[in-house]
Amino acid sequence: MSSESSAQNADQNSDLNVLGSPLELCSCEPMTGWFRDGFCRSDVADLGQHSVCCVMTESFLSYSKAQGNDLSTPVPAFSFPGLRPGDHWCVCAPRWKQAHDDGMAPPVRLEATAFSATDVIPLELLKACAYQGMT
Template identity: 75%
Template sequence: MSSETLPEIKGQTNDLNVLGNPLEVCSCQPMTGWFRDGHCRTNVGDLGRHSVCCVMTESFLSYSSAQGNDLSTPMPEFGFPGLQPGDHWCVCAPRWKEAHDDGMAPPVLLNSTESSTVEIIPLEILKKHAHQGMS
């Protein structure tokens, strides 16, 4: 799905990434995003700000679970397979910043991280955590 085909969603911020380019898909397997459309885009209804596209690591999954958000355990009743290291997932910007401050931040896919993220996390910090080989 290209950014040109994204459906309009009332109250959404925009469909640009932190680099000012069209927002790219984060993951469709497993399906991620506040709108479950594969994109890390948000709107006023998304109080968690699911805008940071991350590559899951074992350490971040353990950290997230310790913070009360178990992303590894499958929940079939919600169609959630559970995440594994290497999966891409839209993470809440405040949680990513918290993980960063605790030295546990996962790598970021900049091309798939929504532009409003920089209101919470400075672009320079995101760039320092850019996934190697992919932005």
């Protein structure tokens, strides 16, 4: 495969979710995503790989804060409102996997989780943690 067709496949996969269908919006309230467009997709500049659309829980927000990533405190200078349980947010794939390994991972919205998340997290694990409520 040429590098051009490989790059084209990567671009196509960036708009697919882990189920192989078009990537759905994660959240616009609050606005999320590496590109702050509501979608959990990333590019090579996104070293954290913000590709997993999650439904925030109190336990995950507390866990994340204890890990040094306070997602619940507003930061007006960055137009960040702070997250509350029930909010949908793009979480970094390695951070989600770490939280899962520690028993603290939030539920995942598969339809809004980028295909690239499977580079870090096995699809079966994501499916086992799929959000069962209303989107």
